[in-house]
Structures are given as C-alpha cells and as structure tokens.
Amino acid sequence: MKPVRHPDAPAPGDPLGAHYEHCFGCGPGQPHGLHLEARAGEGVALTAEFTVQPAHQGAPGLAHGGVLATALDETLGSLNWLLRTVAVTGRLETDYVRPVPVGTTLHLAAEVTAVAGRKIYSRAVGRLDGPDGPVAVRADALFVEVKVDHFIDHGRPEEIQAAMSDPDQVRRARAFEVNP
Numbered sequence: 001m002k003p004v005r006h007p008d009a010p011a012p013g014d015p016l017g018a019h020y021e022h023c024f025g026c027g028p029g030q031p032h033g034l035h036l037e038a039r040a041g042e043g044v045a046l047t048a049e050f051t052v053q054p055a056h057q058g059a060p061g062l063a064h065g066g067v068l069a070t071a072l073d074e075t076l077g078s079l080n081w082l083l084r085t086v087a088v089t090g091r092l093e094t095d096y097v098r099p100v101p102v103g104t105t106l107h108l109a110a111e112v113t114a115v116a117g118r119k120i121y122s123r124a125v126g127r128l129d130g131p132d133g134p135v136a137v138r139a140d141a142l143f144v145e146v147k148v149d150h151f152i153d154h155g156r157p158e159e160i161q162a163a164m165s166d167p168d169q170v171r172r173a174r175a176f177e178v179n180p
C-alpha cells in the first residue's frame, strides 16, 4: 500500500528535531553521538545531514561502517514521525559504495516506499559533497510497528521513567514516537 503522510506531519522543509535527548543518532545530549539533523520533505520523505567526527572513525581518517549504518537507521527511523507510527527497525540492508572521510558531511535522503499492515518499507541514500553528490551509502529497511509497551517492557526503568516524566508533552511523546 502507498504510504500516507500524517496530516499533522511537519511541513516540508521543517526540521524534525531530536526525538530523544539521549539518542545516539540525533540526541543533543550525546557528546559522541551523530547529532543527525533531519528535515521533512514532500510526501513521506525527508533529508538529513550528519558530519563525521573523529570519534566516528573505523579505519584511520574514515567513518566506521557501523556508524554509517546508524546514520541510515536514524534517518529511516525518522520517517515514522511523518507517518506518526511507532516502529522499530526489523531489517536494515546496507551498501557501502564509497569511503566516507572524517570531516565529511553525509547528505542523506530517505522515503517510505510501502506500508503493509505493521510493516513499513523504506530506503535511503547518503551522498558526499552535497545533496546531488556521489553516492557513498545506500540502505533498504523494514520497520515493524510496535505498541509503546515495546519500550516500557524492554527498556531500562531509569530511562523510561525519566523520558515519561519530561514536562514537555511533545518531547515526552517523541521519545517514544507517539502521536501526541
């Protein structure tokens, strides 16, 4: 089924912001995190940027492949905010096409391609030197819709309590990607 953008999804061009302060992908409270910044696109699509820091190295001077997979995962996960669906990554298939040097900004673009029941299919691409630059990484993903109980049942009580007692309603909702 064709994905349907939620009527309350942020307008095209609007920043999505971090969904959770301590998220390794986007949280401002993670000193070595990716600090990935995503913006809503048209339809169920978005763009994001991530600048590779020295803490993200695998080989000398090059981004670690797992960090690049995290950037793709985070970008793809952010699409669920446009659907207002709570979902987690079930499958992430990554192609590494070009090495990504430290200091490079990776320009990512992602879209939901289909929704089938609880399954959300999406894909992303990351380019060097700008949104139209050469492709460095690509991913295809399957996210699976879950209930909020997924996080409450499996997460550590300290973090769950802290996130749930945040006085900011939107931040509280977004920590669990719930429709506020």
Ligand SMILES: CCCCCCCCCCCCCC(=O)SCCNC(=O)CCNC(=O)[C@H](O)C(C)(C)COP(=O)(O)OP(=O)(O)OC[C@H]1O[C@@H](n2cnc3c(N)ncnc32)[C@H](O)[C@@H]1OP(=O)(O)O
Residues within 6 Å of the ligand: 019, 020, 025, 073, 074, 077, 078, 087, 088, 089, 090, 091, 117, 118, 119, 142, 144, 145, 146, 151, 155, 159, 160, 163, 174, 175, 176, 177
């Ligand atoms: C503390 C706050 C955190 C907040 C986070 C907010 C959002 C995060 C934001 C972004 C952060 C980044 C995001 C992150 O990092 S999310 C973190 C990384 N992901 C996880 O931790 C998920 C761990 N996995 C699970 O919990 C379960 O396995 C899930 C929930 C995924 C499915 O178990 P569940 O028992 O519920 O469902 P089911 O098994 O009946 O499957 C349902 C359907 O799906 C199909 N299927 C399933 N898996 C696969 C697969 N691998 N390939 C192909 N297909 C697969 C399956 O065949 C079935 O299809 P069908 O038979 O119906 O046709």
